[in-house]
Amino acid sequence: MGELIYLYGFIPETESKENPLPEIKGFDGRGSIYTVSVGNMEAVVCGLDETEFSEKALQEKTENDLEWLQQKALHHHHTIMALYKMYTLIPLKFCTIYKNEERLYQTVEPKKNQMEEMLAQIKGREEWNLKIYCEDTQLKEDISSHSPIVEAKKKEISQLSPGRRYFERKKIDSFVDEELDKEKNRICEEVHRQMKQFAIDAAVKKNWSKEMTGRKENMCWNSIYFLEKSQVDFFLEEMKQKEKSLDIKGFTLELTGPWPAYHFTGLK
Incomplete structure (x- = not known):
């Protein structure tokens, strides 16, 4: 054998x-x-x-x-x-x-x-993974109530004839959902931009489905960072501040590591 x-x-x-x-x-x-x-x-x-x-x-x-x-x-x-x-x-x-x-x-x-x-x-370097989830209720309510774009859309609808107004109002929820996705992506991109300043290299990966995560919230971001060990404490402290500022909006930041350099060796 x-x-x-x-x-x-x-x-x-x-x-x-x-x-x-x-x-x-x-x-x-x-x-x-x-x-x-x-x-x-x-x-x-x-x-x-x-x-x-x-x-x-x-x-x-x-x-x-x-x-x-x-x-x-x-x-x-x-x-x-x-x-x-x-x-x-x-x-x-x-x-x-x-x-x-x-x-x-x-x-x-x-x-x-x-x-x-x-x-x-x-x-002397470490890989860290950040997954961001969002429970949409609070952020959606904020967008529906305070977004200038949504307010402008509502004002535009109010000036239409009664018949047109009825059908356009039904579209407003879909419009809010679109703005919600844009806002979540904007926030996640801003977090990524600020966090990658601590990294030698960084990359954005594909989001996981709920079946894969086992969570009720949707994953809205998945990124990896390659850090010098000397930068890790600064990176973690910045992440804590991000968690505090985004928790009220329904975001959960899940940071895991350190990991071996799975994504930054370029080997297949």
Whole structure:
């Protein structure tokens, strides 16, 4: 039987020598993780039985066994976080598997210099994620009652004939909803503009659905920030001020981190 290679990520060889890898069970729950030297890096891997974890077997598991999938996804996450606490880390996505060490070398070799530079660039830096939610009631009421644009629209309707007025009034709720979306986006963009001044890099991601978040409010913003550790305290303090000022309008700012550089390494 052959042995597949499950890849968690890459760490600098110097850090691995100074701080030996901890004893952590691998993806199969039996063997332990270990390192494979690749230039000046170490690939953190574990071995897998090729029959038990073949492409066909994995596809069947991921499609038909939700409990298994959740368990393995948690294992990957916990292992990545344990490594991140100890080393500068380029993290790889869940279920990155190679047929053998030779195939791993073949894939990494052309990108080796780029990856070594990347490790140097992300050292001493952290990734943070901001998700913004809004319970629309208060903001919608404010827009309906105080927005100059909505007031102008109402005034315009009041000057129409009674017949036209009836139909145009029915459109006002739709107009308020449009202004609500514009205002939420404007507020979120302003938060992002102010927060990214603390970051080396930042990006806006796709919002999640309610099915994914499990929340009753809609997600209206999803962004990530890459920070020097020296800037983190300033970033967090600014975020606290934003939370206080926006809470009264129905916004919830959910900040999580620090995370490994999932989004700022550019690896696929």
